[in-house]
Amino acid sequence: MRSQSVLAICAVVTAAALLLSNTRMAEAVTCEPRDLILSCQQVVQSPLSPPSPSGPCCVKLREQKTCFCGYLEKYSAIVKPYLNDPRVTKVASICGVTIPVNC
Structure with a gap:
């Protein structure tokens, strides 16, 4: 049971990291x-x-x-x-x- 909790926390942290990295990419230069x-x-x-x-x-x-x-x-x-x-x-x-x- 404990290993499932650790796995769930890792999944949430990974998802958050991916979302943050995509947000930073969206803030990249606008070619205007x-x-x-x-x-x-x-x-x-x-x-x-x-x-x-x-x-x-x-x-x-x-x-x-x-x-x-x-x-x-x-x-x-x-x-x-x-x-x-x-x-x-x-x-x-x-x-x-x-x-x-x-x-």
Whole structure:
């Protein structure tokens, strides 16, 4: 009888751990290009040379770096011209983010 109680407790703990890990995964990055554009647009369009990215821009770049290949696939015609802009690559570099060219 006692071994069944221990087994039941282990099952509950395992189920709770699985639920918590799924919750954390659901809190992962939401790939929203509009958020990225709004966070970095002023920096990229600024006449300052070299550009000086703000904290929110760098945070958003780092947060969405796992989204870049999806953006390239889904919005290729819109995104590719920006990748050729040296200001965009400079901002990403200053923020410590590498923008993939081939995915």
